Amino acid sequence: MARITGSNGARTAAAIRQAALGLIYRQGFAAMNLRDLAAEVGIQPSSLYNHITSKQALLFDLMQEHMQTLLDSTDAALAAAGPGLMERLRAFLAHHVLYHMERRQEVYIANFELRALDPPNHRQIVAMRQDYEARLMALLEEGVALGELVVGDIPVTAYAMLAMLTGICTWYRPSGRLEKAELVALHTELALNGIRRR
Amino acid sequence: MARITGSNGARTAAAIRQAALGLIYRQGFAAMNLRDLAAEVGIQPSSLYNHITSKQALLFDLMQEHMQTLLDSTDAALAAAGPGLMERLRAFLAHHVLYHMERRQEVYIANFELRALDPPNHRQIVAMRQDYEARLMALLEEGVALGELVVGDIPVTAYAMLAMLTGICTWYRPSGRLEKAELVALHTELALNGIRRR
Amino acid sequence: MARITGSNGARTAAAIRQAALGLIYRQGFAAMNLRDLAAEVGIQPSSLYNHITSKQALLFDLMQEHMQTLLDSTDAALAAAGPGLMERLRAFLAHHVLYHMERRQEVYIANFELRALDPPNHRQIVAMRQDYEARLMALLEEGVALGELVVGDIPVTAYAMLAMLTGICTWYRPSGRLEKAELVALHTELALNGIRRR
Amino acid sequence: MARITGSNGARTAAAIRQAALGLIYRQGFAAMNLRDLAAEVGIQPSSLYNHITSKQALLFDLMQEHMQTLLDSTDAALAAAGPGLMERLRAFLAHHVLYHMERRQEVYIANFELRALDPPNHRQIVAMRQDYEARLMALLEEGVALGELVVGDIPVTAYAMLAMLTGICTWYRPSGRLEKAELVALHTELALNGIRRR
């Protein structure tokens, strides 16, 4: 019989994922150990295995869920934007910054723990990343074709823009000096100004 | 009789540092183990301790040397630039990109293994990083004061620019499609356009 | 369901303590290694840590339990003795000798591995030792006050008596030439004659 | 060419033995390490081997020299004593106590590091110990034959007396409350009263 959502088991599983995000974000995947994870959840290490398959599988699940959410919410943001190229590009960038502030742990992990993945898992996550990057590159290409953007090299520019906007998740704290909206605006302008026809 | 320079000891120590850079860059500090490091150098694990104090001290030494070199070479680049603000800013950015391509292992480690440092070591390296960031912030402030730059928020902009230019060390390979000089030019323009008075 | 008493866990823990007593007695704490201890118990070295916190904590536990037992059984022996000073003194000495024959491993360890204790543990065990010695000194003082004993110097005499009676645990073997009762009688007389009013 | 006494090498060798006595006395042979020993002497660990054959041989040498000195000085003390049994017994006991105060490090090591000796070395030192104990047993036997002593069991009594008098080396400090002569007198009386015909 299937357990209902919110049952004890599901709550434990969610707590594990939440605690794992924090620990991996703070210490790194290799440095995190399952004793600490279990302790943070309030169970014994062996009990983790009622909810996860392995440490590696836990990492993969966290990354995969994050990437899928990122792709889906990006597509939703693009669909909701106006039809113009600049409108869509601005929507992509704004969404990226906002998402990277709000889910900085997942983002950080997905960016910097790729090397901790087993080769098959690695391939899968890298493919999802490339999917995501491809959306930006397509927008840049379109902008160049329309004559609205000046881009020296599309992939290099896309990587540079993403690196700039992603950097926010290494230092952003909700309690910081600036509002989210301000940070989104600042970063979006910075990125757009870099390539907009002057 | 005194040992000659370049003797076995000094060569071994250098080989350890070189091998450690590669291993930490590829696997991360926590995931790297001293047995592999020793094997790569061609000595026994216990022999490492004739040259390092501990795994932690090795990491700290690598980081500290890198940060000092970065600070010194940056100052040299600034001193060699023309007197104008834009000349010095461009020199800073170009130097940053070039350095991050040429010593991408050290850079990557210094950026992403900060959390692996013991608290006292952490404090010291963070202070050196802030020293470095302060140089860019000072240039931005000067540019704003002169009316040559339009900067929404100095620290946020500095972090965003550094993140963009630093990103290159996550994907750059010497065998890649573009020349170093091209990459330097592309990145410098991208960063400058973001803030230059239009 | 709760585990029953005498389950595997409790039995293993007891076996570890028993084996540790023998190994430390024979080889000394520093020379004993946990591999040998595990082998003697019939488990893997890593399994020791399901039952002990550390090698140091194991030593401390063994010592502390011994000292508490010694104090408690001494008090019981004194309470069971007749009211006279000489009866109580004789009871103390006889109990000491008997205890030191029957638990010579614990006694030997508690006497000669004090230096292997961490400072905080050391302080605690030394305090218990002083508690024990104080009982003998109090009896000697009482005897001197009553005029039944001739004692040149109370602490020095107490230490000398304890050293004499404790010495038995360095050579006593149950299979030896003399019965326990004979040894107790011999030692008690030797000690008492040394200080009894002639 | 033979080096003259007091040369650098001889001085280093003596310093090693002196430092080793202190370290083994304080930490135990197994817990002492040659790094610390070398550091205390002011040389590098590898240099120790110009003066000692091995850690084990160092221990054996220290013990052997001590035992020989003990035997020789005991014989001298016995020869210097008056001809009477009690005079010689008293001389033995007094010498034992004095020697054990003055060379308490050597004595402590010889008593409690026997188990650290290799079997051949162990046999040799044990034989010397038995030689020493035999001198006391012979005196006790003679006293019993003469009717001057009352001894329940000669070996047990000898061991008990030696344990009592040896105990002083575990707590004696030159800066203590009592003079050496007082301690010698106290202990000698304590031991003699235990067995003297009343």
Add this chain to the structure above:
DNA sequence: TATGAATGAGCATTCATTCAT
């Protein structure tokens, strides 16, 4: 005689994982 570098064996301890209960 002294030393820096190297070594192989060993050490206490950690870790992810398993499994019977």
Add this chain to the structure above:
DNA sequence: GATGAATGAATGCTCATTCAT
């Protein structure tokens, strides 16, 4: 679903000792 006990592999590090210089 949870747990205590067990495990095998591994980890950073120490140690006595060797040896060319």
